[in-house]
Amino acid sequence: MAAVSSSPKSPFCGLRSPRGGAVGRFFSHGSSRTLTCSLRFPAQLRPLFWPWEKVKIGPLTVSPMGFGTWAWGNQLLWGYKEEMDDSLQETFNLAVRNGITFFDTADSYGTGRFNGRSEMLLGKFIREYKGTDKVRDNIVIATKFAAYPWRLTSGQFLRACKSSLNRMQLDQIGVGQLHWSTANYAPLQELALWDGLVAMYEKGLVRAVGVSNYGPKQLLKIHDYLKSRGVPLCSAQIQFSLLSFGDDQIELKAVCDSLGIQLISYSPLGLGMLTGKYSASKLPRGPRAVLFRQILPRLDRLLDCLREIAQRRDKTMSQVAINWCICKGTIPIPGVKSVRQAEENLGSLGWRLSSDEISELESAARDCPRKMIQNIFQTQ
Numbered sequence: 001m002a003a004v005s006s007s008p009k010s011p012f013c014g015l016r017s018p019r020g021g022a023v024g025r026f027f028s029h030g031s032s033r034t035l036t037c038s039l040r041f042p043a044q045l046r047p048l049f050w051p052w053e054k055v056k057i058g059p060l061t062v063s064p065m066g067f068g069t070w071a072w073g074n075q076l077l078w079g080y081k082e083e084m085d086d087s088l089q090e091t092f093n094l095a096v097r098n099g100i101t102f103f104d105t106a107d108s109y110g111t112g113r114f115n116g117r118s119e120m121l122l123g124k125f126i127r128e129y130k131g132t133d134k135v136r137d138n139i140v141i142a143t144k145f146a147a148y149p150w151r152l153t154s155g156q157f158l159r160a161c162k163s164s165l166n167r168m169q170l171d172q173i174g175v176g177q178l179h180w181s182t183a184n185y186a187p188l189q190e191l192a193l194w195d196g197l198v199a200m201y202e203k204g205l206v207r208a209v210g211v212s213n214y215g216p217k218q219l220l221k222i223h224d225y226l227k228s229r230g231v232p233l234c235s236a237q238i239q240f241s242l243l244s245f246g247d248d249q250i251e252l253k254a255v256c257d258s259l260g261i262q263l264i265s266y267s268p269l270g271l272g273m274l275t276g277k278y279s280a281s282k283l284p285r286g287p288r289a290v291l292f293r294q295i296l297p298r299l300d301r302l303l304d305c306l307r308e309i310a311q312r313r314d315k316t317m318s319q320v321a322i323n324w325c326i327c328k329g330t331i332p333i334p335g336v337k338s339v340r341q342a343e344e345n346l347g348s349l350g351w352r353l354s355s356d357e358i359s360e361l362e363s364a365a366r367d368c369p370r371k372m373i374q375n376i377f378q379t380q
């Protein structure tokens with residue numbers, strides 16, 4: 001087993017087998033690192049996070065960061081190809097070996113013939129993970145059920161849950177989430193979907209229930225409704241990053257805190273804009289380019305601030321952006337497409353930004369002339 005020779009920008013000191021498979025472990029050993037690496041991680045035995053830093057989602061306990069899998073099966077936006085599957089499996093294995101127990105997916109993830117691919121891959125990766133049953137059992141999948149217009153009854157929503165279980169070949173889902181609210185355009189459907197959540201919880205198909213793209217007002221309504229049916233609402237997932245930070249996010253977080261709901265931050269890297277690897281002259285392929293072209297040229301101050309803090313701390317910009325989400329009391333779920341990205345994002349754990357750094361970042365974020373566009377399904 002040889003230590004990887006890390007470049008000065010290498011964010012994480014994973015070890016690799018001679019075949020190139022990542023064998024980084026939950027506990028990092030300074031002795032197997034290069035000098036550059038040891039600057040980032042102290043040279044003593046040290047976990048990426050301590051057991052008491054794990055986070056509760058209702059009855060479940062998960063790692064302080066999860067990984068998002070929207071890209072796994074999505075050709076249109078994320079350029080997925082089947083040839084990526086081995087590398088995605090390695091990415092998953094590396095994450096689990098390093099203590100990550102939380103993975104976000106959705107029944108709508110995967111485009112065209114890859115519909116449902118993200119759930120299928122996650123199920124396969126869990127089954128094929130070469131570790132103890134205990135490690136596999138600790139993995140929590142949070143999937144989202146789409147509020148498609150043809151899912152009009154609670155029974156249809158329940159069937160959606162069973163289809164997800166089939167795709168993943170699991171008996172139970174960790175967190176079953178309603179992907180979005182139909183309150184703005186089909187309020188009657190919304191009630192049927194809530195009843196569907198109740199049914200899947202009562203039948204034991206999901207251990208906890210959550211929502212996504214709910215604003216504070218609608219969150220209170222569903223919380224009270226589920227409570228009246230004896231179902232605790234355990235999580236709320238929204239777009240939460242330095243690129244989308246503002247009064248709405250602060251208000252939702254306060255409501256979540258008052259109700260004991262765990263906030264999950266999606267798109268914590270602003271779809272990649274906060275990683276520092278894109279610029280007006282270096283855009284990603286596909287539809288993201290259109291969005292990035294409008295937003296990126298206006299982000300100089302925020303990106304400069306992220307870069308400065310990253311340099312000062314010997315971290316990367318992505319690590320700082322994700323760490324900020326953790327410091328705000330949320331579980332970030334950065335999307336990962338490769339072992340390298342997972343390695344880097346794991347380096348967001350095990351340290352904390354100072355309160356001054358958080359203020360600097362938030363001041364730069366507030367002054368940003370452009371923010372990320374809001375999800376069209378986000379409610380009040």
Ligand SMILES: NC(=O)c1ccc[n+]([C@@H]2O[C@H](COP(=O)([O-])OP(=O)(O)OC[C@H]3O[C@@H](n4cnc5c(N)ncnc54)[C@H](OP(=O)(O)O)[C@@H]3O)[C@@H](O)[C@H]2O)c1
Nearest residue numbers: 068069070212266267268269270271272275334335341344
């Ligand atoms: N509930 C909802 O409606 C909703 C909506 C959106 C997302 N989500 C969930 O949240 C997860 C994360 O959000 P997201 O995927 O939209 O955006 P994100 O986490 O802000 O960005 C992810 C993308 O950034 C790039 N990236 C990630 N780590 C990197 C690193 N260390 N260095 C350089 N580039 C890196 C990768 O794309 P490239 O390499 O192609 O740049 C990756 O796919 C999703 O996977 C999904 O599970 C939920």
